[in-house]
Amino acid sequence: MNNFCKLDYQKNVRFFVFHILFTIGIGFCSKAVLAIGNCPSIGQSPSCSVLITINPNGSLKFETDPNIGPYDGAEDTLVGVQNLSGATVFGISLTGNDIFGFDYDGATSNGNYEGPGTSFSIIDANTGTINFDNGLNDKGFIWFSLEGAPSQVKLTSSVTIDPGHGFNCPSIGQKIGAVGNVDYSPGNLSGLYLHEDDLTVSISYALRNLLAASQYKVSMTKSDVNSCLTPLERGTKANNAKSNIFVSVHVDKAIPIKLGILGGSKVLYSSNKASSKTLADLMVSQIASNLGVNNRGTETRDDVGVLKVTATRMTAVLAEVARLSNPDSDILHATGSSTKAASGIKSGIDAFLSQ
Ligand SMILES: [Zn+2]
Secondary structure: OHHHHHHHHHHHHHHHHHHHHHHHHHHHHHOOOOOOOOOOEEEOOOOEEEEEEOOOOOOOOEOOOOOOOOOOOOOEEEEEEEEEOOEEEEEHHHHHHHOOOOOOOOOOOOOOOOOOOOOEEEEOOOEEEEEEEEEOOOOOOOEEEEEOOOOOEEEEOEEEEEOOOOOOOHHHOOOOEOOOOOOOOOOOOOOOOHHHHHHHHHHHHHHHHHHOOOOOOOEOOOOOOOOOOOOOHHHHHHHHHHOOOEEEEEOOOOOOHHHHOOOOOOEEOOOOOOOHHHHHHHHHHHHHHOOOOOHHHHHHOOOOOOOOOOOOOEEEEEEEEEOOOOHHHHHHHOHHHHHHHHHHHHHHHHHHHHH
16 A cells, blocks of 8 residues: 555545444434424324424414324324414414324323313314414413324414494593594585594404405404493403404594695504514505505504503504595595405405415
């Protein structure tokens, strides 16, 4: 062996040893449990096989640990959910081949598939909803078991609509809605002006119908133009309905034209619930384009009662669909405006849930 070959040989040995160690390292890593989630060790599964993360923007991330097999050694799967959205989530909808085709070997001691604090609404063997009975709070974790790994997952389509204000609001110390500054019956002595209290109910009913037609689970905090609730009562209704999304419907106050302030839609959110900003961003442009008004963007408003975590636990926004002065007033006064505003709100919700 000449010196050249000797050097080459040493290099090859070093490379070979490095290669072996590298391969062992990779092998070790790939065999190691990724330890996704905090599922309990059940049967042959030391932890979650599938982890669903609800991201700060409200989108869902789906991870599978290939080294955690079914806990029954066949197909039963432990699924964990961690919530990083800032808001409480009340349920997720899952799709997967025969994942709800239960055969009485669920992960809990009595053979149930539900984990602590979860219940199932099963549509068919491939489709169903996991309800988080008390809500899965921000930073919370919850687990359950299925007859296989899900292939698709999304937040449950559940919305509470809150028609803002009400003509009786002053009787409970709440603000009555704003009044428009365009008279639509100039011959009439008292005139005919748009009232926010009327419009919020009209837009909310239109939104309810659109959402219901698209298989959303919908509830409303109130159903007539007179009644009024406190922010806490509105929030409690949404929490009790276990909705994943809360939308308070408002129309912004009129501004004298001489001030030169343009109309437009604006959506408010609380900075305490990260996912609410995403919903607001997605919604405001849709309302503006559907209604044909300016887009005034979104705004952080931690002072708005219904948006506070102490009132609404879920992702929540307050939509000022347009202004009660022109150029918006004539648009709001036109036939079909409530449906246009509502379809904008719905498009924002649709976009949020399909991120
Ligand atoms: Zn208002």
